[in-house]
Amino acid sequence: MKKKVLSILLTVAMTASLLAGCGSSGAAGGAAPAADSGAADAAAPAADDSAAPAASGDVQEITWMFWDDLNATEDLISKGYKETIDRFNKDYEGQYHCTPITTNLEEYYTKLNALVASGETPDVFIVSPGPNLTTYVEPGVAADLTPYLDADWKGTFSSDAVFAQQTYDGKIYAVPLNIAAACVFYNKEMFKEAGVEVPKTWDELIDACKKIKAAGHTPITISAGTAWCLSMLAGYLCDREGVDLKKIESGEESWNNTKTINAANKLIELSEYFQPTAAGDTNDVATAGLYNGEAAILIQGSWAIGQINGENPDFEQKCGVFQFPEIPGGNDPNRVIAKSDSLAMSATTKSPEAAIALMKYFTDDTAQKYTAEVGGKIPVTKVEYDASKAPAQLADVMDIFSNASSTFGFYNESLFSTEAGSTFDDNMVAIYLKEKTPEQAFDDLDKWYAANKK
Amino acid sequence: MDKLLKDKKAIAVFVLPAFILFTLILFIPICQSIYYSFCDYDALTKPTFVGLKNYKNLLIDDTMKIAVKNSLFFLIYSCVTQLIMGLILAGLLTNIEKGRNFFKNVIYLPCVLSSAALGLLWMFIFSPKLGINQILAKYGIEGPLWLMDIKNYIPLPMWVIAFVALWQYVGQSMMLYMAQISGINKSLYEASYIDGCSKVKSFRYITLPLIKPMVATAMSLNAIGSLKFFDLIFNMTEGGPNKKTMVLATHLYEQGFKYFKYGYASAIGTILLILCLLMTFLINNVFKTENYEM
Numbered sequence: 001m002k003k004k005v006l007s008i009l010l011t012v013a014m015t016a017s018l019l020a021g022c023g024s025s026g027a028a029g030g031a032a033p034a035a036d037s038g039a040a041d042a043a044a045p046a047a048d049d050s051a052a053p054a055a056s057g058d059v060q061e062i063t064w065m066f067w068d069d070l071n072a073t074e075d076l077i078s079k080g081y082k083e084t085i086d087r088f089n090k091d092y093e094g095q096y097h098c099t100p101i102t103t104n105l106e107e108y109y110t111k112l113n114a115l116v117a118s119g120e121t122p123d124v125f126i127v128s129p130g131p132n133l134t135t136y137v138e139p140g141v142a143a144d145l146t147p148y149l150d151a152d153w154k155g156t157f158s159s160d161a162v163f164a165q166q167t168y169d170g171k172i173y174a175v176p177l178n179i180a181a182a183c184v185f186y187n188k189e190m191f192k193e194a195g196v197e198v199p200k201t202w203d204e205l206i207d208a209c210k211k212i213k214a215a216g217h218t219p220i221t222i223s224a225g226t227a228w229c230l231s232m233l234a235g236y237l238c239d240r241e242g243v244d245l246k247k248i249e250s251g252e253e254s255w256n257n258t259k260t261i262n263a264a265n266k267l268i269e270l271s272e273y274f275q276p277t278a279a280g281d282t283n284d285v286a287t288a289g290l291y292n293g294e295a296a297i298l299i300q301g302s303w304a305i306g307q308i309n310g311e312n313p314d315f316e317q318k319c320g321v322f323q324f325p326e327i328p329g330g331n332d333p334n335r336v337i338a339k340s341d342s343l344a345m346s347a348t349t350k351s352p353e354a355a356i357a358l359m360k361y362f363t364d365d366t367a368q369k370y371t372a373e374v375g376g377k378i379p380v381t382k383v384e385y386d387a388s389k390a391p392a393q394l395a396d397v398m399d400i401f402s403n404a405s406s407t408f409g410f411y412n413e414s415l416f417s418t419e420a421g422s423t424f425d426d427n428m429v430a431i432y433l434k435e436k437t438p439e440q441a442f443d444d445l446d447k448w449y450a451a452n453k454k
Numbered sequence: 455m456d457k458l459l460k461d462k463k464a465i466a467v468f469v470l471p472a473f474i475l476f477t478l479i480l481f482i483p484i485c486q487s488i489y490y491s492f493c494d495y496d497a498l499t500k501p502t503f504v505g506l507k508n509y510k511n512l513l514i515d516d517t518m519k520i521a522v523k524n525s526l527f528f529l530i531y532s533c534v535t536q537l538i539m540g541l542i543l544a545g546l547l548t549n550i551e552k553g554r555n556f557f558k559n560v561i562y563l564p565c566v567l568s569s570a571a572l573g574l575l576w577m578f579i580f581s582p583k584l585g586i587n588q589i590l591a592k593y594g595i596e597g598p599l600w601l602m603d604i605k606n607y608i609p610l611p612m613w614v615i616a617f618v619a620l621w622q623y624v625g626q627s628m629m630l631y632m633a634q635i636s637g638i639n640k641s642l643y644e645a646s647y648i649d650g651c652s653k654v655k656s657f658r659y660i661t662l663p664l665i666k667p668m669v670a671t672a673m674s675l676n677a678i679g680s681l682k683f684f685d686l687i688f689n690m691t692e693g694g695p696n697k698k699t700m701v702l703a704t705h706l707y708e709q710g711f712k713y714f715k716y717g718y719a720s721a722i723g724t725i726l727l728i729l730c731l732l733m734t735f736l737i738n739n740v741f742k743t744e745n746y747e748m
Binding site: 107109110113114116117135136139141224225227276277279280285417418419422426429430433435451 | 496497498499511514582583599601602604691694695696697711712713714715
């Protein structure tokens with residue numbers, strides 16, 4: 001009997017090691033310890049990010065949290081952020097000092113939430129607009145920035161429209177830093193070889209894919225392993241078919257309707273031309289497929305420019321960009337999927353002046369010029385930049401963006417919660433993998449909405 | 455020593471650090487976690503009590519069904535294969551003189567390596583653009599998409615990962631069995647040989663019955679290990695494609711750390727705890743043995 005008790009105790013201990021250790025959320029279990037370790041881990045890299053002097057008497061110390069390692073990164077945008085922080089620390093030496101807290105992208109929100117829960121919200125933190133930002137706006141974690149913007153700052157931005165996704169009840173809770181637009185990247189040489197022109201309509205796209213396939217190349221490289229990549233394509237197809245996401249979100253329409261079904265059928269039709277490993281390839285692998293010359297077309301956000309040119313500089317001149325084709329009889333073809341990185345400020349920061357000063361550094365001319373000329377993203381302010389210095393693809397992206405009649409967010413970031421977004425993504429992947437028919441998939445989404453939307 | 459054991463104060467002093475540590479980092483979090491499993495909790499706002507809602511949702515959660523199926527598959531597969539492979543290896547290694555230590559170390563080595571690194575390594579080996587499929591292609595064979603083919607009820611990636619886990623952990627079972635076998639008195643074997651017993655028969659009639667208690671221990675360790683299995687799956691497939699390789703621990707991780715549904719994740723954790731207790735109880739009952747004098 002004693003043995004049995006002992007063995008059961010042992011089991012509890014071992015199972016609990018899961019709960020208390022890595023997986024643990026059961027572990028929420030360890031909300032408090034988790035938060036502590038999160039803070040410790042996050043602070044550790046920060047310490048060597050900059051030779052931060054211990055906060056001396058008058059210096060106002062602030063933290064800035066970001067989803068990439070500033071020292072190890074090859075990403076040009078991240079490198080630009082590091083320069084901005086360094087510039088800020090140098091210019092305000094003796095007055096303000098900013099220490100970056102960095103994590104990798106996968107763990108970013110986990111660590112941020114742990115810091116928030118332990119009352120150590122970073123003074124300034126990066127966040128994606130959409131349900132992610134809402135998570136911080138609703139409980140009052142993010143501060144209302146409207147008064148600071150109204151003072152003299154807002155006028156420097158290219159238009160009020162850049163704040164659309166950051167505005168809640170007329171109040172702005174985050175400042176966008178740059179915009180990326182989802183476009184179609186293609187290999188000019190392969191198009192030439194196959195005798196294909198840039199497709200303007202759906203039928204032309206299918207025709208182009210057929211010809212490229214006949215010429216012996218893989219037409220499209222895409223990642224279904226990283227579900228949002230496939231879901232971005234599905235989002236474009238839905239929008240081109242005229243799906244009204246707002247009506248679906250408000251419950252006026254159901255997910256299962258003719259337009260979504262048509263879009264899903266087009267997704268299946270196009271999937272004939274994906275690389276054979278699309279089901280498991282990650283985003284990076286799929287993007288590499290384009291710049292390594294394994295496939296002709298990549299549908300991706302313009303943030304990929306930095307990655308493409310960074311990994312294979314020779315490809316820059318071969319890489320063309322076009323707008324996602326029109327579906328005749330469907331929606332306005334000049335609508336573009338856009339996404340921005342945004343900065344939010346903690347509502348409990350002790351040094352709002354320092355935090356705002358830092359945020360202004362991210363939107364000043366130097367930083368915004370860098371965004372366009374080096375990073376290849378669309379700036380958010382009225383800054384003049386040298387187009388000849390910028391990556392070759394940016395000019396095409398700018399053309400598409402400035403001709404856009406309106407922009408819309410990623411489908412998975414436009415739904416009411418992160419999980420709703422993931423559910424959409426997963427169902428799109430299920431359609432592609434032919435695990436579900438389009439009708440089943442959208443029925444399942446309707447059911448999920450019925451069960452989970454408050 | 456006896457004197458010391460009679461001194462209650464001394465006992466208390468020695469037990470206290472472990473007791474405090476155990477309570478602080480294991481027992482309290484477990485209780486907390488069980489409480490959270492009855493709450494809606496996202497770490498940003500205070501937990502609100504919702505009764506059995508999380509458990510009711512678990513019943514209609516499709517991913518949970520996949521996770522339970524895969525975890526049970528994993529449990530059965532690793533209990534059976536580790537038992538057989540572990541016993542065979544232990545039996546063989548105790549019977550050879552030359553190179554015993556070498557093979558023991560080689561087979562045990564993967565156990566001490568980081569699962570995250572091994573996960574990445576095997577992911578590369580099974581990746582279609584590198585590794586096995588490239589070698590197969592040289593012989594004109596088109597290899598399957600090892601980590602992406604999800605047509606079957608138990609998808610191919612689960613078999614692949616289960617195989618890697620067997621490779622990684624079989625050393626541990628082997629060591630446990632070897633330790634037990636080397637504790638068996640040699641005179642028992644000598645007596646059996648005098649009576650005309652072959653090596654195989656002595657293994658069947660002497661070794662096996664005498665290591666039965668260790669089989670129960672090794673199996674419980676195995677069962678718990680495979681139920682809470684996380685790292686290889688997370689590193690090789692992240693539960694994909696499309697959640698088809700989710701197990702309980704990856705589902706728990708996703709719900710907790712991706713969607714911040716800590717209450718729901720705690721409910722999964724509680725189910726995991728119950729399953730582990732149940733398995734230990736079952737195994738201990740099945741392998742009920744009296745201890746022999748060895």
